[in-house]
Amino acid sequence: MDHLKNIPNMDEILKHPEVAALIAQVRRDMVVSAARAVVAQLRAQLIKRPQTIPKTVMLEEVVKLIKTRISALTTGTLQEVVNGTGVVLHTNLGRAPLAESALEEIQGLAACYTNLELDLQSGERGSRYRHLEELLITLTGAEAALVVNNNAAAVLLGLNTMAAGREVIVSRGQLVEIGGAFRIPEVMKASGARLVEVGTTNKTYPGDFLEAIRPETALLFSAHTSNYRIVGFTREATLAEMVQAGRQAGLPVMHDLGSGVLFDLSPWGLKEEPTVQASINAGADVVTFSGDKLLGGPQAGIIVGKKTYIDAMKKNQLLRALRVDKLTIAALEGTLKTYLTAEPQLLVPVLRMLTVSAEELEQSSFRLCSQLQEAIGDHPQVVSIMTVALEDRVGGGAYPIHSLPGFGVEIAFKSRLETIARLLRESRPALLARIQDNCLLISVRTLRAGDLQQVAGLLQQTLHRLGMEDKTGAPEGLKER
Numbered sequence: 257m258d259h260l261k262n263i264p265n266m267d268e269i270l271k272h273p274e275v276a277a278l279i280a281q282v283r284r285d286m287v288v289s290a291a292r293a294v295v296a297q298l299r300a301q302l303i304k305r306p307q308t309i310p311k312t313v314m315l316e317e318v319v320k321l322i323k324t325r326i327s328a329l330t331t332g333t334l335q336e337v338v339n340g341t342g343v344v345l346h347t348n349l350g351r352a353p354l355a356e357s358a359l360e361e362i363q364g365l366a367a368c369y370t371n372l373e374l375d376l377q378s379g380e381r382g383s384r385y386r387h388l389e390e391l392l393i394t395l396t397g398a399e400a401a402l403v404v405n406n407n408a409a410a411v412l413l414g415l416n417t418m419a420a421g422r423e424v425i426v427s428r429g430q431l432v433e434i435g436g437a438f439r440i441p442e443v444m445k446a447s448g449a450r451l452v453e454v455g456t457t458n459k460t461y462p463g464d465f466l467e468a469i470r471p472e473t474a475l476l477f478s479a480h481t482s483n484y485r486i487v488g489f490t491r492e493a494t495l496a497e498m499v500q501a502g503r504q505a506g507l508p509v510m511h512d513l514g515s516g517v518l519f520d521l522s523p524w525g526l527k528e529e530p531t532v533q534a535s536i537n538a539g540a541d542v543v544t545f546s547g548d549k550l551l552g553g554p555q556a557g558i559i560v561g562k563k564t565y566i567d568a569m570k571k572n573q574l575l576r577a578l579r580v581d582k583l584t585i586a587a588l589e590g591t592l593k594t595y596l597t598a599e600p601q602l603l604v605p606v607l608r609m610l611t612v613s614a615e616e617l618e619q620s621s622f623r624l625c626s627q628l629q630e631a632i633g634d635h636p637q638v639v640s641i642m643t644v645a646l647e648d649r650v651g652g653g654a655y656p657i658h659s660l661p662g663f664g665v666e667i668a669f670k671s672r673l674e675t676i677a678r679l680l681r682e683s684r685p686a687l688l689a690r691i692q693d694n695c696l697l698i699s700v701r702t703l704r705a706g707d708l709q710q711v712a713g714l715l716q717q718t719l720h721r722l723g724m725e726d727k728t729g730a731p732e733g734l735k736e737r
Contacts, residue, residue, distance in 0.1 A: 344660075370582055415477075
């Protein structure tokens with residue numbers, strides 16, 4: 257166990273100037289706890305992979321890791337990420353970046369009291385949901401609207417209100433699962449409704465719904481398959497056909513759009529997603545969709561439809577557990593206001609990324625390539641930097657088989673590509689890019705204004721850190737942290 261003798265003791269660690277400086281800034285017990293955790297980690301690694309490391313090197317590595325732990329506590333772990341993946345609605349990156357109008361709304365209301373649940377005219381208690389309802393009615397053509405904390409909650413509330421203890425008929429081809437293992441059958445069970453499957457995986461007809469209707473039937477349910485497509489020998493009852501069947505049987509129809517879009521993207525070749533307005537016009541009684549996907553707003557579940565059903569949901573006790581706070585309302589209100597303008601695709605970041613021209617993307621890739629060549633082109637690890645054509649994705653469970661022609665920059669390195677990608681993720685802000693054919697690919701579609709210069713700086717810093725890591729003799733396991 258001689259290789260363990262150079263592990264610094266607690267007294268040596270706490271007397272280190274950088275650790276002493278930490279103790280002057282934060283609670284001493286926090287620093288001691290972090291030091292003990294780091295030493296325990298180091299000891300476990302050295303037992304597993306014995307190696308002799310100079311005491312000075314080990315002490316410096318311990319101090320660095322202590323500072324990292326304290327920094328994570330004091331600055332938080334949620335941080336900015338520069339999205340170079342070309343996936344517009346990246347779930348792991350928080351989906352939709354907010355529009356300026358949403359940010360202004362949040363900034364203007366977050367630090368002050370608001371009339372969240374106060375009717376300023378009467379002085380009586382009001383409803384938090386009224387702040388968004390008129391906007392949603394105007395934009396969708398629905399009779400009423402309600403907002404909860406996400407689309408899963410919207411579906412749950414709708415089913416529980418309209419069908420608890422009764423049967424809901426769904427096509428087998430629409431029993432979808434989305435991210436996070438959210439499954440239509442499971443949420444239906446949680447809502448208290450009983451699932452009745454009709455048709456087959458690839459073919460369901462309107463008559464299948466009519467044949468399955470019984471006195472226990474409460475609702476016909478349609479789930480838009482936004483994150484996959486069944487192609488080939490297929491037939492699915494259209495929403496209009498389901499509405500007709502529902503009218504014939506005296507039953508409401510609920511349409512879960514999943515992503516949900518308020519702006520017609522078909523002029524830009526994105527035709528697979530029905531708009532919310534189209535679902536309302538087709539006669540759906542209740543339509544549910546997300547706020548943070550194609551809408552381009554904050555996380556929210558939006559419910560629009562017939563007033564009688566929305567009013568019933570407002571009286572459901574579940575709503576208290578699913579309600580949104582003032583910041584979500586502010587952000588969503590700011591986002592929805594942009595849809596009242598003539599060209600929301602210029603104001604909502606998600607729409608702007610989806611509708612940007614190929615020419616503009618190509619020019620951005622040229623600028624990024626030039627800045628990268630200037631910043632890191634002469635680094636010994638860099639083999640080549642060039643602009644390339646790419647295929648980007650919408651993401652967020654929308655347009656699953658549609659690729660977006662894009663452009664970006666490809667960087668080839670001599671070696672250490674995985675390490676470089678890790679160091680970029682560890683930067684502040686972090687940079688997430690693609691790894692393909694042993695190269696780093698940075699798509700310009702998902703870069704915001706000002707990101708081009710920042711990307712060049714992050715690559716420059718990362719290659720500097722790579723050289724510094726190579727000079728240390730710290731255990732590889734510690735480097736990975």
